[in-house]
Amino acid sequence: xxxxxxxxxxxxxxxxxxxxxxxxxxxxxxxxxxxxxxxxxxxx
Amino acid sequence: xxxxxxxxxxxxxxxxxxxxxxxxxxxxxxxxxxxxxxxxxxxxxxxxxxxxxxxxxxxxxxxxxxxxxxxxxxxxxxxxxxxxxxxxxxxxxxxxxxxxxxxxxxxxxxxxxxxxxxxxxxxxxxxxxxxxxxxxxxxxxxxxxxxxxxxxxxxxxxxxxxxxxxxxxxxxxxxxxxxxxxxxxxxxxxxxxxxxxxxxxxxxxxxxxxxxxxxxxxxxx
Numbered sequence: 156x157x158x159x160x161x162x163x164x165x166x167x168x169x170x171x172x173x174x175x176x177x178x179x180x181x182x183x184x185x186x187x188x189x190x191x192x193x194x195x196x197x198x199x
Numbered sequence: 200x201x202x203x204x205x206x207x208x209x210x211x212x213x214x215x216x217x218x219x220x221x222x223x224x225x226x227x228x229x230x231x232x233x234x235x236x237x238x239x240x241x242x243x244x245x246x247x248x249x250x251x252x253x254x255x256x257x258x259x260x261x262x263x264x265x266x267x268x269x270x271x272x273x274x275x276x277x278x279x280x281x282x283x284x285x286x287x288x289x290x291x292x293x294x295x296x297x298x299x300x301x302x303x304x305x306x307x308x309x310x311x312x313x314x315x316x317x318x319x320x321x322x323x324x325x326x327x328x329x330x331x332x333x334x335x336x337x338x339x340x341x342x343x344x345x346x347x348x349x350x351x352x353x354x355x356x357x358x359x360x361x362x363x364x365x366x367x368x369x370x371x372x373x374x375x376x377x378x379x380x381x382x383x384x385x386x387x388x389x390x391x392x393x394x395x396x397x398x399x400x401x402x403x404x405x406x407x408x409x410x411x412x413x414x415x416x417x418x419x420x
Binding site: 177195197 | 204210211214217218223224226227228229230231232233234235280
């Protein structure tokens with residue numbers, strides 16, 4: 156049960172972080188005045 | 200590497216080790232975590248300082264207006280996330296405090312101010328958007344055209360909201376509308392300013408000043 160909950164939380168976190176990463180990558184930049192280096196996978 | 204970057208990297212490493220992702224995907228997760236944490240941290244700081252100066256609504260409208268336009272138009276960047284937060288929070292809260300002074304002018308002056316701000320924003324966005332950075336270059340011509348078009352659409356929507364709120368506030372239906380109008384104007388003007396050569400020069404020098412004199416905001420990666 157605990158493992159199932161942990162895996163669900165990890166899957167949810169992965170989904171959210173991937174969504175934020177691709178949204179950030181799809182636009183010119185994000186909220187502030189700083190742009191972190193874009194990952195290789197998102198450059199194309 | 201600052202604390203937000205360290206936390207982002209450790210979150211990404213933890214998830215990758217559980218789900219057996221490769222280094223490339225770990226980078227994507229770290230990028231997403233960094234963007235999210237940096238945004239939350241900046242929002243919290245804006246909230247804190249704007250409550251202290253009693254301008255939370257104005258500061259949030261300015262920051263969200265600027266960031267919505269910035270998403271498509273790009274703009275000048277600080278060299279570290281710490282300096283970015285300091286410059287952003289200072290600019291947004293200062294403008295929010297200034298709005299309380301500007302709001303007392305006559306309707307005619309307010310009208311000229313609105314025309315001036317939108318004229319400046321349209322001209323700058325049309326001429327300079329999208330402005331990329333060395334960390335995220337936009338080389339594709341089609342993508343550049345699309346981002347410029349979207350930036351102009353964002354301005355059209357803000358213009359529509361401004362006209363509507365101005366109408367409601369001058370008719371006495373919604374008096375608070377004028378404060379929202381001024382907040383929107385400050386947001387788009389600030390964002391347009393970061394697209395100009397002078398804006399670039401000023402923000403770059405402030406960034407260097409923070410780095411050289413006080414070493415504020417962490418080291419450049």
